[in-house]
Amino acid sequence: MNKILELKNVTVKNKKFKLENINFALEKGYVYGLVGKNGAGKSTLLKSIYFENWPYKGDVLFSGFDIKKNRRSVINKIGYISEDFYFIDDRSMAENARLFSMAYSDFDKEIWEEMTKKLGINLNTNYMDYSRGEKIKAQLAFAFAHKAELLIMDEASAGLDAVFKKEMYDLIREGLVDGLTVLLTSHDYEEIKRNTDFFAVIKDRVLGEFKENIEEAANEYF
Numbered sequence: 339m340n341k342i343l344e345l346k347n348v349t350v351k352n353k354k355f356k357l358e359n360i361n362f363a364l365e366k367g368y369v370y371g372l373v374g375k376n377g378a379g380k381s382t383l384l385k386s387i388y389f390e391n392w393p394y395k396g397d398v399l400f401s402g403f404d405i406k407k408n409r410r411s412v413i414n415k416i417g418y419i420s421e422d423f424y425f426i427d428d429r430s431m432a433e434n435a436r437l438f439s440m441a442y443s444d445f446d447k448e449i450w451e452e453m454t455k456k457l458g459i460n461l462n463t464n465y466m467d468y469s470r471g472e473k474i475k476a477q478l479a480f481a482f483a484h485k486a487e488l489l490i491m492d493e494a495s496a497g498l499d500a501v502f503k504k505e506m507y508d509l510i511r512e513g514l515v516d517g518l519t520v521l522l523t524s525h526d527y528e529e530i531k532r533n534t535d536f537f538a539v540i541k542d543r544v545l546g547e548f549k550e551n552i553e554e555a556a557n558e559y560f
């Protein structure tokens with residue numbers, strides 16, 4: 339198994355909530371879906387993997403490297419796509435890309451220009467003036483431009499129009515061929531069923547195993 343992300347005995351928590359004993363490994367080239375009711379802990383888990391200020395206990399390995407010890411290089415290879423991503427609100431997207439690209443060693447300006455053009459992103463608009471869908475488009479283009487190997491997508495597709503949703507999953511499918519891996523959450527059962535290869539359910543503060551059969555996973559959910 340060519341593991342891109344592995345969690346070993348991980349505990350994530352915030353002031354009111356704890357998810358313990360999380361163990362899973364994601365193989366490269368697949369889409370993994372996390373399912374769970376509102377408040378189940380999906381975002382807490384994803385934020386803890388990506389953001390330094392969401393500490394966890396246990397080991398999180400990216401391509402075998404401990405994230406805590408190799409944060410800078412690992413973050414270069416992860417695209418985090420959600421409302422929580424941190425572009426600067428009162429700067430244009432062009433300025434945001436200029437500033438943020440400095441932190442990404444593999445940022446490819448040509449891919450950025452090609453993707454933003456393809457997705458119809460107006461780079462002169464301030465980030466805060468984008469609609470929710472436009473923000474997600476910009477984040478996705480940015481992640482592809484810095485050659486992310488893992489996309490963590492927290493409710494990224496919520497509220498997207500049908501055309502962009504299809505475009506987004508088409509881009510993901512193309513990326514999978516080159517070894518991209520995606521870990522996503524969504525509340526849209528049909529969408530997650532159509533676009534995800536493995537599913538895991540968080541229920542009663544426990545994360546179940548990733549399974550190929552969504553019906554089986556969903557039995558635990560409903």
Ligand SMILES: Nc1ncnc2c1ncn2[C@@H]1O[C@H](COP(=O)(O)OP(=O)(O)OP(=O)(O)O)[C@@H](O)[C@H]1O
Binds near residue numbers: 352375377379380382
């Ligand atoms: N910063 C925080 N401080 C305190 N409690 C928090 C914080 N963030 C989340 N929580 C609580 O932790 C629990 C898990 O929340 P989380 O956002 O991870 O769930 P979720 O599965 O992503 O939910 P949703 O599907 O509604 O987005 C909830 O009870 C929530 O109220």
